[in-house]
Amino acid sequence: MVKAFPVRLPSAQVYWTVLDEELRVVAEVDEFLRHIRFGRGCAESTTEAYARALALYTSWCRSLRLDWWQGAHRLTGFMLWLRHGGTRGASRVNAIVAVVRELCKHGVACGLAPADLLGVLYELSDDRWLPDEVRGENVTPRAVARARHRLPHPERQVDRATQDEVVALVGACRSARDRFIVLALARGLRRGELVSLRRQDVHFMLDASALGCDVAQEHLHVVRRDVSPRKAFAKSRRERTLPADALLVQAWDAYWWERAACRAAQPCDFVLVNLFREPVGVPMRPGAINELLVALSRRAGLERLLHPHMLRHGFASDVLDSGGALDEAQYLLGHARPDSLRPYLHPSLPRMRAAVDRTAAYRNSPS
Numbered sequence: 001m002v003k004a005f006p007v008r009l010p011s012a013q014v015y016w017t018v019l020d021e022e023l024r025v026v027a028e029v030d031e032f033l034r035h036i037r038f039g040r041g042c043a044e045s046t047t048e049a050y051a052r053a054l055a056l057y058t059s060w061c062r063s064l065r066l067d068w069w070q071g072a073h074r075l076t077g078f079m080l081w082l083r084h085g086g087t088r089g090a091s092r093v094n095a096i097v098a099v100v101r102e103l104c105k106h107g108v109a110c111g112l113a114p115a116d117l118l119g120v121l122y123e124l125s126d127d128r129w130l131p132d133e134v135r136g137e138n139v140t141p142r143a144v145a146r147a148r149h150r151l152p153h154p155e156r157q158v159d160r161a162t163q164d165e166v167v168a169l170v171g172a173c174r175s176a177r178d179r180f181i182v183l184a185l186a187r188g189l190r191r192g193e194l195v196s197l198r199r200q201d202v203h204f205m206l207d208a209s210a211l212g213c214d215v216a217q218e219h220l221h222v223v224r225r226d227v228s229p230r231k232a233f234a235k236s237r238r239e240r241t242l243p244a245d246a247l248l249v250q251a252w253d254a255y256w257w258e259r260a261a262c263r264a265a266q267p268c269d270f271v272l273v274n275l276f277r278e279p280v281g282v283p284m285r286p287g288a289i290n291e292l293l294v295a296l297s298r299r300a301g302l303e304r305l306l307h308p309h310m311l312r313h314g315f316a317s318d319v320l321d322s323g324g325a326l327d328e329a330q331y332l333l334g335h336a337r338p339d340s341l342r343p344y345l346h347p348s349l350p351r352m353r354a355a356v357d358r359t360a361a362y363r364n365s366p367s
Contacts, residue, residue: 002026002059004051006044013037014044016051018058028068029054032106043192045286053099056082069113072104073120075149083151090153097149123148161186161306161314169293172300176254177275178292183251185311187242188319188332191289193222194308197271204249218244222334240334321351 005019015037017030033054037047060078061071071078075097082093101121107113118124122145166186173179184194201221203213213221223239244252259265264281265273272284289308297305312333319329330338 002055002062004048004055006048016044016047018051018055020058020062026054026058028107028112029058029103031110032103035106036102045192050099050102053096054103056086056096057100057103069104069107069117072100072113072117075100075121079149079151090151093151094153098147101147101149118145121148122146159310159313160317161310163314163318165300165302165306166311166314168300168302169296169306172296175275176251176258177272178296180248180251180255181272181289181292182296182311183248185289185293185308186315187244187248188312188315188334189222189242190312190334191286191308193334195270195272195284195286195289196223196225198223198269199271200269202252202271204244204252215241218249220244238334238336240331242332317345320345 001021003019004016006014006016008014015033017033018026020026029051033047033051036042036050037044057071057078058068060081061068064071064074064077066074078100079093079097082088082096083090088096104113104117104121108115108117124145166182169182170179173182181194185191197220200211201223203211203215203220204218208215208219219241221239221241259273259275262273262275262281265275266281268281268283270283274280274282274284274288293306293308293311316329316333319332320326326338
């Protein structure tokens with residue numbers, strides 16, 4: 001049975017690879033996963049997800065006695081095997097096949113697979129036949145590649161957490177640490193960014209110049225580090241500074257006293273540590289954040305179970321609903337491009353009503 005397996009290097013960095021039935025490394029897949037981890041700088045969790053997907057693909061190819069690049073010619077059969085043999089949903093199948101396409105593209109670039117393999121994976125065309133109104137001022141034809149193998153499935157937009165739901169979660173917390181977690185997530189932090197915070201990243205004092213920081217007022221730094229235990233990684237490669245409001249600072253002060261009372265946690269440099277379950281004093285794992293929110297949602301009697309990204313969506317919507325600009329929301333959320341904000345746009349009904357009223361007033365105004 002082909003399996004995904006973690007590899008810890010002497011530098012303490014971890015990436016995931018794929019082992020065959022005899023526990024030998026699948027060379028082509030391993031080279032691709034090392035490229036993803038160290039060439040592209042992706043997080044350990046990314047290589048884990050890729051390795052698990054490619055373990056399934058390698059198992060399927062070997063059951064049919066196909067090389068990995070030969071299997072790409074029969075991806076429809078692989079999709080049927082995933083969909084019905086493993087009872088996986090359409091979105092999950094598409095995600096796995098997307099990883100296979102990335103492997104094939106890397107193989108073509110490295111000369112490990114024939115160049116015509118890309119034509120099997122993508123429908124290649126250009127925009128030369130589009131109307132001038134669509135092409136605009138661009139006179140050079142642009143290539144367009146559309147994936148051939150994709151199962152149809154409805155795109156479900158991630159819903160936002162409301163302010164009432166966030167207040168209910170805070171009220172259901174039984175510790176200062178849990179309150180700090182909920183409020184930090186509701187201020188736009190990703191789950192990985194929160195669990196990867198170090199003590200030197202938190203500057204909750206009016207003057208941080210003594211720490212060598214020139215940023216005024218309370219804030220925290222989101223920093224991505226290559227080596228981190230328990231998959232605690234910040235997703236964004238860009239360091240950013242997030243201002244903190246008074247409520248988050250108060251939650252931090254209460255949590256820090258609670259944390260200081262735990263002797264086992266004192267040597268740990270990570271902000272969030274296990275205080276109430278074994279092993280006490282070690283950094284919290286990212287999955288524990290999800291488990292906490294599920295427990296708090298049930299304890300608060302909410303009609304649905306919240307997860308960390310719903311609080312992040314709620315923060316993005318609050319920034320825009322309160323009159324914030326797109327570039328402000330982009331920076332606070334840690335996105336490299338403004339178009340990455342599209343999934344986070346959840347305009348409230350009052351804001352949409354105000355937009356309609358403004359439009360009506362403009363139409364009725366004298367020219």
